[in-house]
Amino acid sequence: MTFRLLGLGLLALALPAWAHNHPTALRLATTDAPPQIDGRLDDSAWLRAPAHDRFVQYLPADRQPARWRTSVQVLVTADALVFGIRAWDPQPERIRAPLARRDQVKADQDFVSVFIDAVGHRRTAQYVRVSAAGAVEDGLYAAEEASEDAAPDFDVQAAVQRLPDGYSVELRWPLAALRYPHADGAPWRVMVARSIPREERTLNLSAPLTKDALHFIAELQPLEGLDDLVEQVRERGFFALRPELTLRSTRDTDADGTTRRARKASLGAEFKWRPRADWVIDATLNPDFSQVELDAPQLAGNTRFALSVPEKRPFFLESADVVGPTQPDESGENRSLAAFYTRAITDPDWGLRATWRGAGAEATALHLRDAGGGPVLRAGAFATRVGTQPRDSEASFARGRRQFGPIGLAGLLSRRDFGHGLGTQVVGSDGVWRAGDSDQWRGHLLLSSTTLGVDDAGDVQRVDRQRGHRAWLGWRHLDADWFANVNVEEISPRFANDNGFVNQSGVRRASAFGYLRLGERELAGLAMHESELQLTVQQTQTVADPLLRVAGGQVVDRLFRPGFWFAAARNTGVWGHVGLDSLRAKSGGRLHDTRTLMLGFESNPGELLSFLMAEVEWGRRLDVDADRVGTGLQAQFEAKLRTPLPAGWWLEFEQRLGLGWVDGPSGQRAFTDRSAQTLVVLHLSARDSLRVIHQQTRFTRRADVSAELAAEDGTDRQLALMFQHRIGLSRIFSLGLNRASERPGLARHSELFAKLTLGY
Known part of the structure; x- marks a missing residue:
């Protein structure tokens, strides 16, 4: 405690001088040549641009000076903001820089990220992450939910240069991709972050953010040096056209063996028009989403409620925070x-x-x-x-x-x-x-x-x-x-x-979730950077529903789950809870007491095994269809591997598994619910990749006369194979094969497609 107070005192002494040192942009004259986006930071403009290098540590512990030096410079051209970020590293051979898909720049990689709030109120921010290999992830951060949404994509350009003492990044962010008001807006705000995955993942920020803040963009700083930029460009219009041509051949086979074949060529387009700063008009005509990645399978055999899936289609993602x-x-x-x-x-x-x-x-x-x-x-x-x-x-x-x-x-x-x-x-x-x-x-x-x-x-x-x-x-x-x-x-x-x-x-x-922070601890010789005691409570009761013959006041669920969470080295999190719950499967049915123990962990073990997650809940679980409790388990597992190959290729492998079961009164398995997804991506270059996804769900149930349940055995399989050549958002060529089958019935569907998208 003494050392922590001393550290806070030293930081407090440093803050007054540092608090006014915000990132400052250099406005380039119309006669100045804009920088080449090659990651080198050797253009003449970078020699004149002011550098901001007062970064502080946010992870694993906040309120500390950054141990790795980082600097950021900003240039303003006629149509874009250009960020130049220099990341020094005393051990450059340990920089993790695998080729990765768009929106897959995660904590297992070295990266820098830029958050921009062009409205200036710190309610939402657009962000772009650039890995040390030049991979890009972008999206929106919403302060109200304190969460990121990586689905939106922005037409940015990024390049990285590896250096003997680290790496440098150039990020060109077009003004057309920023969203800001026409008049009376607050100053634009920015924050730059740098992530360093080592034994202890470190996250350094250009703004004095601490973990006490209600959300991650609470301390975005004004970007100085813009002067009258907004006034100059607020009347400027932008127009983008993305035509797409899709050729498709399909074959469908019904359960009775009937086969139907079809070939189709379709032309679609997406339009985006920003007549001035505060308006954006979007239109889509006959869009095709055959290149969108399959949704991950979910265990659904032991629930009677529908499950939601995330949005990935471009038309719906413009200004998602306004929706x-x-x-x-x-x-x-x-x-x-x-x-x-x-x-x-x-x-x-x-x-x-x-x-x-x-x-x-x-x-x-x-x-x-x-x-x-x-x-x-x-x-x-x-x-x-x-x-x-x-x-x-x-x-x-x-x-x-x-x-x-x-x-x-x-x-x-x-x-x-x-x-x-x-x-x-x-x-x-x-x-x-x-x-x-x-x-x-x-x-x-x-x-x-x-x-x-x-x-x-x-x-x-x-x-x-x-x-x-x-x-x-x-x-x-x-x-x-x-x-x-x-x-x-x-x-x-x-x-x-x-x-x-x-x-x-x-x-x-009525529901509540809360935790008490215990701070840094040591457990069995393991240093915990953060630790928490958690509690979840919830009670759901019915409202009278004569149409469905549901009486009011019945308890649907009553949850009481004391638990814990702590973080340790290698970006490791460990959590668990005891489930002292009561659940009702149907109206008028018995309120069952379930008793379970849940344990989970996730980690970034190393450069090869980049991510590992497992969560297991075991104990007395409810069999919803049989309306009884039995010994059972529900588990999920995920692993990600990345490895370099000859010729500069990278192989990305992801495996997801789900398993659930409950025993019947005789001790035999009443039902088993399984899901699996295997994803393999061969990165031939930063622009070319070959992706294979195979996934399967299967639900089996043993016949049970006492519960009036017939035997079940249903399987759903999907296979997706796609080659893609991609240059940002402007040029995308995809060639793919999709196959799907389901049993019982043995209905099958296959599809071969080619799609070309061009941006203007």
């Missing part, structure tokens, strides 16, 4: 998806979207036509009924938000029209109040109206108009000693949103 938050909070609930869940849009024929961003307000609206065929959800307290979407629907969504100092208020409208009198409308409001540096309140109220129902057989039908609501209020607190996230919500029985994700309704829920 609303999309990341789950610490309690594991993804409440924001109730308002708008883009994966509810299955196969759009065309779409149009407009986004406006002002200094204190923002808004977006979109309308599209969907070919349909995906799932439509109708939820209850104990299960989600799933039907098939009628084809050729139209979807509309709009949200506007206004900031009043620390309070932000938003309103939204959502509409889905399937024709023939089938449709759903949602109107609502959401808000956030930042009550100081340590506390945040959030909530929403959504009202729905629908004439579309799904019966027990999964058939879509027209019903008399049904109305429902969803109300949620959450409090989040973080300080130097403890963290708390408390939520209360009510979802009425008939709440529905066919542009959102609603997998449970007819419930009232």
Whole structure:
């Protein structure tokens, strides 16, 4: 404690002089030659640009000076910000620089990252990571959820040069890729981070951020030297066109052996127009998503609730922060998806979207036509009924938000029209109040109206108009000693949103997750950089639902989970909890007491085995379909390997496994749920790669007369093989083969495709 107080005192003495030393940009004259983006930092402009090198350590322990020297310089050209970052390293041979896919620059690699908040309010920030090999990850950081979303891509250009004493990075960030208001905006803010993976992963920052901050962009610093740049470029328009040509040959075989073959050529396009700084117009026509990576399989055999998957399609990712938050909070609930869940849009024929961003307000609206065929959800307290979407629907969504100092208020409208009198409308409001540096309140109220129902057989039908609501209020607190996230919500029985994700309704829920910080500790000779005692509590009860014959006041789940977490060397995290839960599988059924022990860990062991994760929960688990408890297990495992090959190639291998089972009364296995995904990427160069994905899910159940359950054995297999040549976002050529099969029935699908995308 004495040494920590001494360190804080020394840092406090240094802060007054350092706090005003912000990154400063150099404006290049129109006659100056812009730098070549080659990573070398040897252009004449870099000799004149001021360097900012006052970095501090954030990980593994904050409030300490950085041990590795890093400097950042910024140039302003006529159409871009250019960052020059120099990363010195006393052991350059230990720099981890594997070739990696876009958006896969993680903690196992040496990288630098740049966060830019061009609105200046530190509510959201765009970020770009550049690894020491030149790989790029980009996305949005949202302060309200304290989370990153790597799905959005920006048309940036980056290059890296390895040096005898480290490496240097040049990052060109076009002004067209930044989002900022037309007038009255605050100064642009930036932060540069550098990650060094060694025995102890170190993260150094150009801003004086500590772990007490409510989110990662709380201390972004003003970027000085821009002067009247925003005023000069705010009227400048940008236009981008991305036509795409797809050639496809398909073969489908039904369970009865009938085979259908088809060949198709389709031409699509995406348009982006920014008439001035605060407006962005997006349009898509006949988009094709055959090159999008497969969703990772999930264990779904022992749940009656639908599972959500992340968005990866470009059209839906523009200014995703204006649409609303999309990341789950610490309690594991993804409440924001109730308002708008883009994966509810299955196969759009065309779409149009407009986004406006002002200094204190923002808004977006979109309308599209969907070919349909995906799932439509109708939820209850104990299960989600799933039907098939009628084809050729139209979807509309709009949200506007206004900031009043620390309070932000938003309103939204959502509409889905399937024709023939089938449709759903949602109107609502959401808000956030930042009550100081340590506390945040959030909530929403959504009202729905629908004439579309799904019966027990999964058939879509027209019903008399049904109305429902969803109300949620959450409090989040973080300080130097403890963290708390408390939520209360009510979802009425008939709440529905066919542009959102609603997998449970007819419930009232109160939940809380919190932890107490214990700081640095030593356990059995192992140095723990951080340690926490955690507690999760939750209770969900039914609201009376006469239509589904559900009585009110039944406990659906009651969770009590004391646990722990600590971090150690090699970016290792270890966590666990004791589950003293009570769960009910069906209305009127027994409230079962389950007792489980969960242990998990993740680590970046080394350059070859770059990531390892395992989580196992064992004990008395609920068999949902049989409505009884038995000894069981649920586990997931993930490993990532990267290794260099001759000719400068890199091989990337990822393996994910999932396993779940519960024993029956006789001690024999009642059911087994398995999932597996193998991903192999051969990086031929920074632009060329060959990717193979094979994944399988299988659920088997033993016949049980007493529980009136028949034997089951269902398997779903998918194989995707794709070669891709990629130059940023402007030129992408993909050639691939997809195969899928499912059993029982032995239905099979195969597809060969070639796709060319050009950006102008």
